[in-house]
Each structure stands twice: as C-alpha cells, then as structure tokens.
Amino acid sequence: MGIDYTPKQIVSQLDKYVIGQKSAKRAVAVALRNRYRRMQLDDAIKEEIMPKNILMIGPTGVGKTEIARRLAKLVGAPFVKVEATKFTEVGYVGRDVESMVRDLVEMAVRMIKEEKMHEVMDEAQRKANKKLVSLLVPQTKKQAGIKNPFEMFFSNQESDQAENDASDKDEDIKNKRRQVEHKLALGELEDQMITVEIEEVPPSMFDMLQGSGMEHMGMNMQDAFGQFMPSKKKKRRLPVEEARKVLTHQEAQKLVDMEEVAQIAIERAEQAGIIFIDEIDKVVSKGENMANVSREGVQRDILPIVEGSTVVTKHGPVKTDHMLFIAAGAFHIAKPSNLIPELQGRFPIRVELEKLSTEDFRLILTEPSNALIKQYQALLKTEGIDVVFTDEAIDRLAEIAFQVNQDTDNIGARRLHTIMEKLLEDLSFESPEITMEKIEITPNYVDQKLKSIVQNKDLSQFIL
Numbered sequence: 001m002g003i004d005y006t007p008k009q010i011v012s013q014l015d016k017y018v019i020g021q022k023s024a025k026r027a028v029a030v031a032l033r034n035r036y037r038r039m040q041l042d043d044a045i046k047e048e049i050m051p052k053n054i055l056m057i058g059p060t061g062v063g064k065t066e067i068a069r070r071l072a073k074l075v076g077a078p079f080v081k082v083e084a085t086k087f088t089e090v091g092y093v094g095r096d097v098e099s100m101v102r103d104l105v106e107m108a109v110r111m112i113k114e115e116k117m118h119e120v121m122d123e124a125q126r127k128a129n130k131k132l133v134s135l136l137v138p139q140t141k142k143q144a145g146i147k148n149p150f151e152m153f154f155s156n157q158e159s160d161q162a163e164n165d166a167s168d169k170d171e172d173i174k175n176k177r178r179q180v181e182h183k184l185a186l187g188e189l190e191d192q193m194i195t196v197e198i199e200e201v202p203p204s205m206f207d208m209l210q211g212s213g214m215e216h217m218g219m220n221m222q223d224a225f226g227q228f229m230p231s232k233k234k235k236r237r238l239p240v241e242e243a244r245k246v247l248t249h250q251e252a253q254k255l256v257d258m259e260e261v262a263q264i265a266i267e268r269a270e271q272a273g274i275i276f277i278d279e280i281d282k283v284v285s286k287g288e289n290m291a292n293v294s295r296e297g298v299q300r301d302i303l304p305i306v307e308g309s310t311v312v313t314k315h316g317p318v319k320t321d322h323m324l325f326i327a328a329g330a331f332h333i334a335k336p337s338n339l340i341p342e343l344q345g346r347f348p349i350r351v352e353l354e355k356l357s358t359e360d361f362r363l364i365l366t367e368p369s370n371a372l373i374k375q376y377q378a379l380l381k382t383e384g385i386d387v388v389f390t391d392e393a394i395d396r397l398a399e400i401a402f403q404v405n406q407d408t409d410n411i412g413a414r415r416l417h418t419i420m421e422k423l424l425e426d427l428s429f430e431s432p433e434i435t436m437e438k439i440e441i442t443p444n445y446v447d448q449k450l451k452s453i454v455q456n457k458d459l460s461q462f463i464l
C-alpha cells in the first residue's frame with residue numbers, strides 16, 4: 001500500500017499537505033524508499049540493514065510532525081508521536097520509555113483490526129440482518145411475549161392452535177420472518193424500536209496499568225485477574241436503523257480473529273512502524289546539575305529502543321530494530337552535539353526545517369488539501385453561506401500571523417488557527433440566522449475583527 005512510491009512521488013504527495021520544508025520531505029522520502037529497497041533483499045542481508053533515523057531540527061509549528069504523520073498515513077504505517085519530556089528514567093515515577101513501543105503496537109492493532117473489519121463487513125451485515133429478523137420475530141413463545149414491534153404487524157395472526165401445534169408454529173414463524181425480512185429490505189422498519197444486547201469489554205489489567213510505569217507487572221497480573229473480569233452485557237432499546245449498526249459492529253468483531261490481528265500488527269509495527277519523538281532537545285543535558293543528569297538518563301533509556309531491542313507488550317514481544325525513529329526539536333539552546341554520542345550516531349540524517357515566512361502562511365492558508373480556509377468554507381457552507389476570501393484579505397491574515405509570532409511567541413503555523421478562529425468567531429455564531437448567500441472577507445473585514453487585538457500586545461498574547 002504505497003510502500004513502493006518513489007521518493008519523488010512521496011515528496012509530491014507530501015506537497016499536497018505541507019508547504020515548503022523541501023529537505024525534510026526529501027529525507028523522509030528516502031528513508032521510506034530504503035525500507036522498500038530493503039524488502040527486496042534476501043533475509044541474510046535484510047536483517048543487517050538498519051533504518052537510518054532522522055533528526056528534524058526546527059522551531060515549533062513549522063511542519064515537523066505534519067510531515068511524519070502524513071508520510072505514515074500515505075503508506076499505512078503505524079505511527080505514534082511521543083514527547084521525550086514525558087519520560088523519566090527507569091525507576092522513577094513517570095512513563096517508561098518502552099511505552100512508546102507499546103503505544104505503537106496498540107496503534108497497529110487498531111489499524112489492522114479496522115482493515116480486517118472492513119474485509120468482513122459484508123458478511124457481518126448479513127449476519128446482523130439475520131439477527132434483526134430473529135429479534136423482531138422471536139423463536140419461542142416466551143420470547144414472543146416480549147413486547148416487540150413485530151406484534152404491531154402480526155399479533156392478530158397469533159392463535160392458540162399455533163401454540164399447540166409445533167410444526168404449524170414453525171411454519172408460522174418462518175412466514176413471519178420472511179415478511180419481516182422483506183420489510184427490512186425495503187427499509188420499512190427502520191424506526192421500529194427493539195432491544196439489543198450490547199457487550200462491554202472491561203479494560204484489562206494491562207490497560208489499567210498503562211502509564212503507571214508498571215506495565216510490565218501487568219503481563220502476569222492480567223493472566224491472574226483476567227478471569228475475574230467478565231465482559232458486561234447491557235440491554236438497550238434502539239430503532240432498527242441504529243440497532244443494525246450496533247449488531248453489524250458486534251458481528252464484525254466476532255468474525256475478526258484477534259490473534260491473527262495481533263500477529264499482523266506486530267509484524268507491521270516491526271517492519272513499518274514510525275515513532276516520532278518530539279522535544280528531544282529538552283532531554284539534553286550539559287551535565288551541570290542533577291536534573292540534567294536525569295535527562296541524560298532518559299536518553300540512555302531511549303537508546304536501546306532505537307538501537308534495536310525487544311519490548312514485551314500484551315500482544316507479544318516486539319522487536320524495534322527496523323522501526324523508523326524520527327526525533328525532533330528546536331535546539332535553540334542545546335545542540336544536537338549535546339546529545340549522548342551513541343544517540344547522535346543513531347540519528348545520522350539531520351534536516352533543518354525553515355522558519356515560516358509571510359508567503360508560507362499565505363500558502364498554508366490556501367493551498368493544502370485540508371487548508372484552514374477550505375475547512376471554514378466547508379463548515380459555513382452547511383449554513384448555506386459561501387464565504388469568499390479576497391487575495392488581499394489572505395495577504396493581510398498572513399501578515400498578521402507573522403507579526404503576532406514576532407511580537408509574542410513564535411508558534412509557527414499554529415498561529416493561523418487562532419487567528420482564523422477569532423476572525424470568523426462572530427460569523428460562526430450568527431451564521432444560522434444570516435440570510436445572505438455570499439459573504440466576502442476583505443482586508444477591511446480582517447482589520448475590523450483583528451486590528452485592535454494585534455495592536456495591543458498584551459491582548460494578542462491572550463487572544464491570538
């Protein structure tokens with residue numbers, strides 16, 4: 001799935017979402033292609049080739065995460081983003097570094113489960129429809145006694161004789177079921193209320209211990225306690241239309257072999273997983289005090305995972321050797337050379353991301369497939385309003401974003417989110433009552449909504 005993209009193809013796909021940042025895009029494209037190249041080799045040499053991890057250096061909000069996340073999506077690779085600062089050294093309270101691998105596997109399991117559920121959807125739907133029929137026309141007299149919508153259609157057909165004569169009754173039920181099936185197929189029973197049983201799977205001991213730094217203990221405890229935590233069943237009354245969705249989901253879950261899912265997920269995480277470690281520069285020490293020593297400890301703990309080790313997860317052991325790690329940081333104060341040497345060696349590809357210019361902001365607002373302006377336009381269109389931005393208005397917004405970033409904190413393209421929200425706040429509130437079909441956003445409109453805030457530094461720190 002996309003794994004055979006050439007680097008050029010990858011870059012051009014990334015261009016759809018991320019403006020500029022050419023060298024970072026090229027680096028991840030090559031890393032991905034190398035994976036594909038490795039796959040073509042025979043096992044002996046394949047095992048020898050380790051992925052070349054990437055260090056992205058650049059200020060906040062310039063597209064580091066976006067590039068990695070889009071890349072993963074493009075090729076169906078499991079992806080997690082973690083903050084290096086959330087980890088503490090082994091033995092201290094906080095997340096242990098291995099949790100990033102467990103999170104990746106969880107992500108892979110969700111992904112594969114979704115894929116598998118999709119594959120069995122037709123069969124699940126057929127089964128759900130069958131179940132709906134038997135809920136609407138229960139088999140036994142006792143069940144038939146439960147008030148159900150079917151009675152509204154067929155209760156007059158029930159007779160004492162049918163009660164006594166088993167085969168007549170069977171025939172009767174068959175007929176009723178056929179009729180209900182027909183009505184269901186025609187969509188005539190969609191609003192009927194029925195009672196369905198919903199199974200709630202309780203969290204496992206392992207899940208409960210996640211994040212407590214005691215996950216490894218959970219491995220054994222899960223076995224010990226698992227049997228005391230049966231799944232709960234809850235009854236809910238729902239219209240047929242909703243009940244069908246619930247039943248289809250339940251049937252699909254039953255059809256999916258979770259052991260197979262776990263196995264494929266582990267393989268996918270091992271071979272294609274991408275772990276994005278943000279704020280790596282914040283765990284860099286200069287060795288001056290205790291706090292710094294503990295930061296270095298985090299790097300030492302991360303090292304074996306990046307070098308390749310086996311992490312125990314509830315789905316089984318996972319090897320990290322061929323996962324791709326992308327570490328990122330602003331490196332304003334610390335430098336990559338302040339990382340412990342072994343870790344530096346594991347991130348041989350260094351790419352710098354550029355600060356974003358006014359022109360970049362203009363492009364980010366308009367060009368990407370998911371550009372903010374397109375998103376707001378789509379939202380307001382649902383109220384029947386066409387919001388049109390003049391080129392000058394977009395220029396003005398880009399200038400404001402740039403200026404506020406300079407005057408307050410530079411949060412990169414994230415500034416555009418707050419600015420757009422403020423700009424369209426009133427319109428979003430009033431749009432259901434507005435009768436105009438087209439609203440033009442002009443530089444004047446932009447100034448009217450934002451100028452006073454931009455000019456007041458204290459205010460813009462809070463609002464924009």
Ligand SMILES: Nc1ncnc2c1ncn2[C@@H]1O[C@H](COP(=O)(O)OP(=O)(O)OP(=O)(O)O)[C@@H](O)[C@H]1O
Nearest residue numbers: 017018019060061062063064065066278364413414
């Ligand atoms: N070059 C860009 N092109 C398009 N959108 C961008 C770009 N840079 C940032 N954005 C948008 O800004 C937001 C933040 O970007 P992103 O998460 O990539 O930041 P980052 O560089 O990883 O920063 P941090 O390290 O603080 O997480 C996202 O919504 C992203 O879509």
